[in-house]
Amino acid sequence: MTALPHGTSPxxxxxxxxxDEDDALLTLDDVVKHFPIRxxxxxxxxxxxxxxxxxxxxxxxxxxxxxxxxxxxCGKSTLARCMTRLYPLTSGRITFDGHDxxxxxxxxxRPYRRQMQMIFQDPYxxxxxxxxxxxxxxxxxxxxxxxxxxxxxxxxxxxxxxVGLNPEHFNRFPSDFSxxxxxxxxxxxxxxxxxxxxxxxxxxxxxxVSIQAQIINLLQTLQSELGLTYVFIAHDLSVVxxxxxRVAVMYLGKVVEIAERAALYSTPRHPxxxxxxxxxxxxxxxxxxxxxRIVLHGDVPSPIDPPSGCRFHPRCPKAQEICGRVQPDLVPxxxxxxxxxxxxxxxxxxxxxxxxxxxxPADAHPPGIGMR
Amino acid sequence: MPLLxxxxxxxxxxxxxxxxxxxxxxxxxxxxxxxxxVVGESGSGKTVCTQTLLGLTPGADVSGQALFDGRDLLRMxxxxxxxxxxxxxxxxxxxxxxxxxxxxxxxWQIVEMIRAHRxxxxxxxxxxxxxxxxxxxxxxxASRVDDYPHQFSGGMRQxxxxxxxxxxxxxxxxxxEPTTALDATVQAQVIELMTKLQTEFDTAxxxxxxxxxxxxxxxxxxxVMYAGKAVEKADRRTLFxxxxxxxxxxxxxxxxxxxxxxxxxxxIPGQPPSLISIPTGCAFHPRCQYVMDRCISEVPxxxxxxxxxxxxxxxPTQILGLGxxxxxxxxxxxxxxxxxxxxxxxxxxxxxxxxxxAGVHLPDAGVLAGAGMSDRSRGPRTSQNxxxxxxxxx
Numbered sequence: 001m002t003a004l005p006h007g008t009s010p011x012x013x014x015x016x017x018x019x020d021e022d023d024a025l026l027t028l029d030d031v032v033k034h035f036p037i038r039x040x041x042x043x044x045x046x047x048x049x050x051x052x053x054x055x056x057x058x059x060x061x062x063x064x065x066x067x068x069x070x071x072x073x074c075g076k077s078t079l080a081r082c083m084t085r086l087y088p089l090t091s092g093r094i095t096f097d098g099h100d101x102x103x104x105x106x107x108x109x110r111p112y113r114r115q116m117q118m119i120f121q122d123p124y125x126x127x128x129x130x131x132x133x134x135x136x137x138x139x140x141x142x143x144x145x146x147x148x149x150x151x152x153x154x155x156x157x158x159x160x161x162x163v164g165l166n167p168e169h170f171n172r173f174p175s176d177f178s179x180x181x182x183x184x185x186x187x188x189x190x191x192x193x194x195x196x197x198x199x200x201x202x203x204x205x206x207x208x209v210s211i212q213a214q215i216i217n218l219l220q221t222l223q224s225e226l227g228l229t230y231v232f233i234a235h236d237l238s239v240v241x242x243x244x245x246r247v248a249v250m251y252l253g254k255v256v257e258i259a260e261r262a263a264l265y266s267t268p269r270h271p272x273x274x275x276x277x278x279x280x281x282x283x284x285x286x287x288x289x290x291x292x293r294i295v296l297h298g299d300v301p302s303p304i305d306p307p308s309g310c311r312f313h314p315r316c317p318k319a320q321e322i323c324g325r326v327q328p329d330l331v332p333x334x335x336x337x338x339x340x341x342x343x344x345x346x347x348x349x350x351x352x353x354x355x356x357x358x359x360x361p362a363d364a365h366p367p368g369i370g371m372r
Numbered sequence: 373m374p375l376l377x378x379x380x381x382x383x384x385x386x387x388x389x390x391x392x393x394x395x396x397x398x399x400x401x402x403x404x405x406x407x408x409x410v411v412g413e414s415g416s417g418k419t420v421c422t423q424t425l426l427g428l429t430p431g432a433d434v435s436g437q438a439l440f441d442g443r444d445l446l447r448m449x450x451x452x453x454x455x456x457x458x459x460x461x462x463x464x465x466x467x468x469x470x471x472x473x474x475x476x477x478x479x480w481q482i483v484e485m486i487r488a489h490r491x492x493x494x495x496x497x498x499x500x501x502x503x504x505x506x507x508x509x510x511x512x513x514a515s516r517v518d519d520y521p522h523q524f525s526g527g528m529r530q531x532x533x534x535x536x537x538x539x540x541x542x543x544x545x546x547x548x549e550p551t552t553a554l555d556a557t558v559q560a561q562v563i564e565l566m567t568k569l570q571t572e573f574d575t576a577x578x579x580x581x582x583x584x585x586x587x588x589x590x591x592x593x594x595x596v597m598y599a600g601k602a603v604e605k606a607d608r609r610t611l612f613x614x615x616x617x618x619x620x621x622x623x624x625x626x627x628x629x630x631x632x633x634x635x636x637x638x639x640i641p642g643q644p645p646s647l648i649s650i651p652t653g654c655a656f657h658p659r660c661q662y663v664m665d666r667c668i669s670e671v672p673x674x675x676x677x678x679x680x681x682x683x684x685x686x687x688p689t690q691i692l693g694l695g696x697x698x699x700x701x702x703x704x705x706x707x708x709x710x711x712x713x714x715x716x717x718x719x720x721x722x723x724x725x726x727x728x729x730a731g732v733h734l735p736d737a738g739v740l741a742g743a744g745m746s747d748r749s750r751g752p753r754t755s756q757n758x759x760x761x762x763x764x765x766x
Contacts, residue, residue, distance in 0.1 A: 071556070071558075180643060208413040208582060209413070209582060209627060210622060210623060210626045210640035211413075211639070211643070212626065213625075213626035213637035213640075214641075216628065216637055217637055220636070237629075238585075238627070238629030239628050239629075241628065242629060242637070243628075276556060276557060278560075279556045279560035281559065281563075281589060283583075283584035283624070284612060285589075285608050286609075288589045293560055295557075295560055295561055296561075298511075299525040299527060299558070
């Protein structure tokens with residue numbers, strides 16, 4: 001299985017063709033991130049690898065929001081941390097604003113860190129409870145030596161005002177704020193150095209619906225005012241549909257489909273995309289009653305030993321013999337425009353209905369051991 | 373007669389910070405074979421409400437009545453309650469990993485649960501456990517029955533919890549956020565399983581969730597809770613298409629992708645109140661665009677609207693539904709109930725403005741100046757002491 005090629009060169013070419021070259025802010029080319037599994041106490045030996053991200057190529061264009069969806073354990077958060085170089089890459093290349101940043105040392109990386117920031121899921125876990133929020137938001141200024149003393153305070157208060165916090169609350173602690181307000185603090189910190197790219201990893205998942213809407217609107221307003229580019233990771237498909245210009249779908253460490261939002265939601269080509277979209281809950285009783293739900297059987301296999309060929313084949317209703325052998329390339333299918341790419345041997349035609357999935361996967365992998 | 377009849381349930385806790393009024397006079401019925409959806413934000417009292425029925429809120433001050441099959445759950449002795457709990461009322465909780473003991477096999481836990489209530493042989497109970505796991509769709513149930521919880525995936529654990537809940541053929545299942553910790557595809561499987569088993573066994577179900585999508589798919593009747601009170605009760609279609617209470621309307625309009633939400637979401641301004649210092653009058657009034665003078669001083673009772681639809685709001689009962697036309701009617705009805713420049717008028721103006729600007733205050737200069745953005749048009753500024761800040765008071 002390890003001998004299988006990653007099948008990326010055509011995919012990379014397609015991804016590059018899909019995006020307007022000049023417009024690319026961030027380009028990933030065959031990015032791989034494996035985590036070693038070690039056994040032993042004194043003498044450690046590597047017994048395997050978690051193939052969290054296994055050959056991802058995609059482009060983020062200037063000013064757009066790229067949505068990234070997939071289930072728990074598909075590698076979307078690992079990919080986000082690779083994008084911002086919080087993890088070193090196992091292999092592959094990342095180009096940010098025309099510069100190859102994939103092998104830069106931490107010191108050489110520093111100027112780029114100013115330009116790419118992250119917002120995390122848990123607004124409490126990402127704020128130090130013993131520090132005042134003024135100094136938390138001011139950290140980026142201190143680390144990058146941008147502003148000092150009263151000037152730093154003034155800038156912090158302006159940021160707080162920008163994200164809808166009361167600047168007079170400068171001296172309070174994170175525990176004095178509610179979940180939505182803590183997420184605003186996270187947004188303020190991310191904005192401090194005027195980044196070009198913000199990677200949002202599940203920024204609203206921990207919030208109540210009404211508060212979630214406040215943060216989504218805030219992110220959208222900031223994007224149009226400040227010309228930001230977002231990578232927006234979420235497992236909630238309706239949130240991703242609402243915010244994204246383009247959407248990439250991940251399954252077991254690989255991107256299976258990328259398309260513009262409307263195309264992806266109306267004519268999904270990959271059976272996994274179709275199943276995922278059909279499973280999303282709809283807050284509308286009449287629509288919920290008529291929709292055809294494709295219920296997938298089994299669980300996501302373990303990324304330690306992913307299925308051969310197309311990784312979705314053991315659960316795919318359309319799988320045939322070739323799917324278990326040959327990994328499909330991420331290319332335009334069925335006369336799709338170049339910007340809609342799918343990695344599937346038997347993509348779904350317009351209006352096609354998926355049959356029931358195989359009840360028991362043919363070559364059953366132990367479901368999801370070690371996941372979650 | 374309804375299977376469960378809760379009347380004026382009130383639950384409060386004494387804490388070092390003060391009295392937490394978690395549930396403030398909630399009444400509802402659950403019919404045999406029906407599903408009641410309870411929806412609300414965190415801190416609305418929805419979980420406390422049902423845990424109290426099961427005797428799982430020790431130390432709380434509880435009053436009211438909860439007749440289950442004619443007997444009051446709140447006045448049962450611990451031994452009596454023990455016989456009801458698990459056997460006749462089962463519970464499924466949000467996090468299946470913390471509801472299962474990590475050191476015992478899944479099968480052992482199901483067997484133990486059966487044998488706690490029924491005098492049957494261990495082998496018979498084990499056979500029943502395998503049968504149940506098979507019924508909820510665990511593959512190779514006969515061998516997986518000896519697995520430990522960590523060997524199950526999240527979806528399988530929740531299935532195991534459902535199997536355990538069904539083990540003694542209960543009359544009522546209380547499912548508290550049963551799918552919140554699960555992925556969309558697994559959530560779809562679990563919901564499908566629950567509704568299928570419910571029709572098969574004619575079990576009554578209370579589903580507690582913050583996800584309107586889950587409600588839309590499962591509930592027959594829906595109760596919306598806010599700050600410890602039921603603010604609106606209706607059947608599912610009425611609630612989604614003809615809501616009366618501004619809070620229900622706000623919840624529906626905040627959901628991305630729902631018909632109610634447009635290109636830009638319309639969030640509810642501000643934060644849910646602390647249950648220690650609940651606002652006077654209608655607890656929702658500081659966040660409501662349609663606040664009237666009487667909302668600040670009087671607590672609205674649940675008004676009858678039509679055929680079982682009730683709403684705790686002073687707005688005229690004929691103004692129902694979503695959309696701009698209805699919103700205009702609401703606004704003019706609310707304006708008629710406000711003195712000019714009174715407290716209610718100021719609150720309403722602030723709430724409306726905050727919905728429109730979504731809490732974005734662009735500064736006059738400074739941070740953005742260097743980025744060449746200083747001459748961008750600026751959004752309207754809202755008051756510094758927006759209701760958003762209300763939650764920050766320690």
